[in-house]
Amino acid sequence: KAGVTQTPRYLIKTRGQQVTLSCSPISGHRSVSWYQQTPGQGLQFLFEYFSETQRNKGNFPGRFSGRQFSNSRSEMNVSTLELGDSALYLCASSLLAGDTDTQYFGPGTRLTVL
Amino acid sequence: QKEVEQNSGPLSVPEGAIASLNCTYSDRGSQSFFWYRQYSGKSPELIMSIYSNGDKEDGRFTAQLNKASQYVSLLIRDSQPSDSATYLCAYPTGKSTFGDGTTLTVKP
Numbered sequence: 001k002a003g004v005t006q007t008p009r010y011l012i013k014t015r016g017q018q019v020t021l022s023c024s025p026i027s028g029h030r031s032v033s034w035y036q037q038t039p040g041q042g043l044q045f046l047f048e049y050f051s052e053t054q055r056n057k058g059n060f061p062g063r064f065s066g067r068q069f070s071n072s073r074s075e076m077n078v079s080t081l082e083l084g085d086s087a088l089y090l091c092a093s094s095l096l097a098g099d100t101d102t103q104y105f106g107p108g109t110r111l112t113v114l
Numbered sequence: 115q116k117e118v119e120q121n122s123g124p125l126s127v128p129e130g131a132i133a134s135l136n137c138t139y140s141d142r143g144s145q146s147f148f149w150y151r152q153y154s155g156k157s158p159e160l161i162m163s164i165y166s167n168g169d170k171e172d173g174r175f176t177a178q179l180n181k182a183s184q185y186v187s188l189l190i191r192d193s194q195p196s197d198s199a200t201y202l203c204a205y206p207t208g209k210s211t212f213g214d215g216t217t218l219t220v221k222p
Contacts, residue, residue: 033210042214043158043202056209090157099210100146105157 001026004093004106012112018079021109025072025093031055032074033103034066037088046089049074050097078111086113117141120203120213129222133190137203137213140184147186149177150202152215158202162188193220 005024013019025032034046045058049068066076072093078085088110092103121136137147146165150158164170164177164186176189186205190197200215 035210035212043212045209045211048210058209099204099206099208102148102160102163103210105159108157 004091004104006089006091006106006109008109009107010110010112012114013081014114015081015083017081018077019081019111021076021078021089021091021111023074023076023091023093023106025074025091026104029093029095029104030072031094031097031101032068032072033092033094033099034074034076035090035092036060037090037108038086043090046076048097048099055097081113083113086111117207117211118203118205118213120201120216122216124217124219126219126221127193129193129195129220131193131220133193133197133218133220135188135190135201135203135216135218137186137188138184139186139203139205139211141205141207142181142184144205144207146206147177147179148204149175149188150204150212152200152202154199161201190218193218195220195222 007022031050033048036044047057048055052068063079068074088108090108092105094101118139127133149162152158162177164179170177174191178187200217202215203213
């Protein structure tokens with residue numbers, strides 16, 4: 001079975017721009033969660049989608065948004081980029097909703113904001 | 115207080131030794147815990163999950179859970195240089211709470 005894929009792998013943007021990241025979960029998985037990972041803050045939960053519905057949301061500003069499509073693929077959008085948004089963005093898929101199930105992580109998208 | 119605290123690192127052990135990684139958490143209602151390993155430049159991967167009090171062994175890895183003390187640990191026996199990585203504990207809070215990680219270095 002193919003693993004979780006994320007595109008693009010690397011991205012460079014400037015302040016004020018917006019960006020869209022994509023995540024394709026493992027086939028059959030309906031839950032997709034997004035995380036931001038930085039050296040100073042560790043792995044921070046952004047949101048989780050299950051069957052096209054956002055189930056949970058972390059403590060991030062409204063500039064961070066996401067959605068999930070009927071094929072379980074998910075996108076994450078960050079508008080009005082700030083320097084502090086530079087991070088590794090990881091998505092993880094799991095078979096069941098919620099975070100009580102094993103999560104399988106994608107390789108991540110490294111976002112650099114200049 | 116953070117929801118989950120991991121023992122501060124970095125942790126360095128010689129090859130063949132036992133590495134002990136610890137995690138304390140604040141939510142007494144948590145029923146499951148996970149240990150993920152993250153190699154430098156890679157994404158996290160699950161190595162152990164534990165759902166009940168006591169020990170769970172998988173090869174060289176043993177997870178220990180003490181719900182009364184709100185404490186979970188991971189022991190790595192016969193540590194190998196390939197075990198050098200950052201270890202993250204995680205438990206369900208509805209928002210997938212991860213510890214900050216403990217970086218382990220196993221020296222040959």
